Amino acid sequence: MLFNSVTFILFFLWVLMVHYSPLSWSVKKSHLLLSSYLFYAAWNPPFIVLLLLSTFWDWHVANKIHNSTQISLRRFWLIVSLTLNLGLLVIFKYTGFLLENFNLLVAEFGFQWQITDPGLILPMGISFYTFQTLSYTLDVYFKRIKPWQDFRDYALFVSFFPQLVAGPIVRARDFLPQTQKQRHINQTIFSTGVALFVIGLVQKTVLADGMFAPMVDQVFARSAEADAASAWIASLLFSAQIFCDFSGYSLCAIGVAMCLGFELPINFRSPFAAIGFSDLWRRWHISLSSWLRDYLYIPLGGNRGGRWTVGRNLMLTMLLGGLWHGAAWTFVLWGGLHGCYLIAERGLKQINWPSWFSYMWMQYLLSLVTFLFVMWAFVVFRAENMQQASDLFLSMWGLTEGQRLIQFNAWTVVVLCCFVLLMLGQWLFRHRLMTEVLNGTHWMLRSLVLFVAVILLLLASGGSDAFIYFQF
Numbered sequence: 001m002l003f004n005s006v007t008f009i010l011f012f013l014w015v016l017m018v019h020y021s022p023l024s025w026s027v028k029k030s031h032l033l034l035s036s037y038l039f040y041a042a043w044n045p046p047f048i049v050l051l052l053l054s055t056f057w058d059w060h061v062a063n064k065i066h067n068s069t070q071i072s073l074r075r076f077w078l079i080v081s082l083t084l085n086l087g088l089l090v091i092f093k094y095t096g097f098l099l100e101n102f103n104l105l106v107a108e109f110g111f112q113w114q115i116t117d118p119g120l121i122l123p124m125g126i127s128f129y130t131f132q133t134l135s136y137t138l139d140v141y142f143k144r145i146k147p148w149q150d151f152r153d154y155a156l157f158v159s160f161f162p163q164l165v166a167g168p169i170v171r172a173r174d175f176l177p178q179t180q181k182q183r184h185i186n187q188t189i190f191s192t193g194v195a196l197f198v199i200g201l202v203q204k205t206v207l208a209d210g211m212f213a214p215m216v217d218q219v220f221a222r223s224a225e226a227d228a229a230s231a232w233i234a235s236l237l238f239s240a241q242i243f244c245d246f247s248g249y250s251l252c253a254i255g256v257a258m259c260l261g262f263e264l265p266i267n268f269r270s271p272f273a274a275i276g277f278s279d280l281w282r283r284w285h286i287s288l289s290s291w292l293r294d295y296l297y298i299p300l301g302g303n304r305g306g307r308w309t310v311g312r313n314l315m316l317t318m319l320l321g322g323l324w325h326g327a328a329w330t331f332v333l334w335g336g337l338h339g340c341y342l343i344a345e346r347g348l349k350q351i352n353w354p355s356w357f358s359y360m361w362m363q364y365l366l367s368l369v370t371f372l373f374v375m376w377a378f379v380v381f382r383a384e385n386m387q388q389a390s391d392l393f394l395s396m397w398g399l400t401e402g403q404r405l406i407q408f409n410a411w412t413v414v415v416l417c418c419f420v421l422l423m424l425g426q427w428l429f430r431h432r433l434m435t436e437v438l439n440g441t442h443w444m445l446r447s448l449v450l451f452v453a454v455i456l457l458l459l460a461s462g463g464s465d466a467f468i469y470f471q472f
Contacts, residue, residue: 196255
């Protein structure tokens, strides 16, 4: 069930009606839990079993960890949890990738024996809810929280439909206390939630799908034939597309949750206005980057140790972060590139730079350099294989003879202008959240903006492309 569909609107209206009815909070929570399972089952009902398995398993294992007095027993149950969760993730997400590379390796040694890919369907959102349940178990293991007493609340934490399939990744200590009693919200909060949902849909439907995606798809599909201008434009626009697509989903999820009285974490803070790559990861997919920091980078040693140790920790974290996104070498390379960026940035910070490096114009320049390196990494992220990525890079630098795949006409100018406005908006709101911007805007101007946004959505209706991060 997609946010950008009539089915979801009808579903959400029903949920709102029950949620604000005179029923008890206990009944409302049960209804919200069942609605979340219905939301997930609308995609592929059998995979509800996996979601339930992960939920039941981690609930009981966390209790086992908490009740164990011996450290060896606590570690045993933690390993059990990691084995089941990561095992399911490997089976459904990485089996094909591992078999493909195993077959290639066997062929390199001259053997003809090949293992057939079983062609397993990837359960939607498995990467997100797996990290969510793991965070609960790990927090109990590290004694950051105690096991929650109400299983229904925990099940709702795992399956809460606004963020179930593509985040933001929520921590138990942030979400579970919100289930204790219904939060009564005022008209301002509800209208802000609706506004976030509408703006998120505009980002997804109008900008990502309607403007940026067609040109990006056209060039990447014929990467070997693209000229330099087409390759550069497609690369720039894909950065905008994936931001609008994923940020749009996050805004929709946060807005829907806000309308129900729940608070989800912010997932984006003007990432293309980042100055440096550590700043980028404090702004892009914040719920994932903070998860990797707290549950992988810091346990590996974090910033403790020498230069090589810290570099190793950064590289391992980013490589696994890349692999989390998908079972392909392009994602591993994308993670490796960001690992290199972070290591290089850490080294450059040790240099005593001249005072003029702190001037505003220099900050703008550093932000532009950051974006260019991020954009080049996104070329690898978007590419279907290494050859396609190589073709795009060769075309970008004029090392191949190509043809103009993107024609310079009025529509191209409109799309590029929207891209420029998007980039300027990132800098304009670099230190402000979307909620702050909305609440600080006069109600008449906000109403006008939302009216225009709804008109744009109606004009752009007809397509219901899935969000990019659904595949992760």
